[in-house]
Amino acid sequence: MEVTGKREINNFSCIPCEESDVLTQADGFCTNCEEYMCSSCFNAHKKYKLNRDHTLMDCNEEVTQRESSSEFEKCELHLNEPVKFYCAQHEQVGCGDCMVIGHRSCKVDYVLDKANDLTCTKELESLTKRPEICKTEAKRLLSSIKDNKVQVDDINDKFKQEVNLFWEEMTTQINNLRDFMLIEGECIKDRDNLSMTKLEGETESIINDLSVISDLFESKVQSPSQLFVCSVSQKHKLDRLMKQLNDIKSRNKIEPYEFIKDSKITSTLESLGHLGRLQENKDLYDQEDIIEQGVSKPLKTFEDTARSAVSTPLLERQLICRHVKVDGEYLTYADNGNGDVGLYVDKNEIVDGTYLEIEILSLGRRGTIALGLVTDDYPANKHLGWRQNSIGYHGDNGQLFHKRGKGTQFGPTWHVGDKIGLRTYMLITCR
Known part of the structure; x- marks a missing residue:
């Protein structure tokens, strides 16, 4: 594991010397001014009355205190070790143990150095705004989800309405076809009844005429001459009546009929597996x-x-x-x-x-x-x-x-x- 940016004592420069464009190694850290100073600058610093109580802390001690302070987050995996390192390759932070275990071959940075580089940059500003941006998107998504929940019932109500409407249309059509078929049967029935009623009347009239002739013959039985004359006179009438009977007999027929299922409707009904099909929007988009x-x-x-x-x-x-x-x-x-x-x-x-x-x-x-x-x-x-x-x-x-x-x-x-x-x-x- 290679650590970059981690500051050792000889990496700290004297701040007052830097301000004078002179690069000098710091000998300590002024805890009151919070600046790294060399011995010369610190001694000159203490000559002023206001700075006589200032103390110069060893750089190693300052780093140790800084690492143990609340400035560092605590590692949840390794007994609250301070989270001091950042692996740019995996975009992960962790304590020293985390880096040794999971990032041994990685180049890691010191968190405080990265934090100083990040402060007041657009990257930090963008990063801190991301939660609110995501929150806004999440609220918009939640609103869309709630709208969809409302539409779930609306779509189902419309679906049931369309199914029931189709069923009613289909039932109405079938009822109309049934009524038309029954009317056809009633027409044939009425026609046959009318024909039989007419034949019935004609037959009854012939029976009455024959009864009259029969009574006439019976009344002439005692007088052969009268019976002969009567039989001759009634012969043509009898022939006519027999001819009428034969005609009625030939017309005494009805037209048998029965219901034959429509082969197309029968075939359609037998092939039906469903009343229709439920088609989702994603299917509608299939080319x-x-x-x-x-x-x-x-x-x-x-x-x-x-x-x-x-x-x-x-x-x-x-x-x-x-x-x-x-x-x-x-x-x-x-x-x-x-x-x-x-x-x-x-x-x-x-x-x-x-x-x-x-x-x-x-x-x-x-x-x-x-x-x-x-x-x-x-x-x-x-x-x-x-x-x-x-x-x-x-x-x-x-x-x-x-x-x-x-x-x-x-x-x-x-x-x-x-x-x-x-x-x-x-x-x-x-x-």
């Missing part, structure tokens, strides 16, 4: 999952009220981010294949009159980028202006939408390279 992209560079501000927001990364400022990739100061729409609205909401409050601007770098496949104003409870899956409490300008058709899905012509359509400005609160949606 293999991105079907189409619309890219914009957001929040270029020209007023002081928005400069503080721009200085903070978008990823740290995001309050809500769905189907949108955040890359530095760029937002990219990431379609999941269902055409869901992409949304980025900045959690920083923007006061009235603040001017914000985005630059269109790519329109994607559809180019339906919209800017507008909404309340904080606006549904995240709806384009701007389509619902109450919202107004939005849509760049694909240049129309302004206000509280409904029908827009009015407002301005030009957007193209790559266009810059679009907005004042007050901004919400960006994409599809």
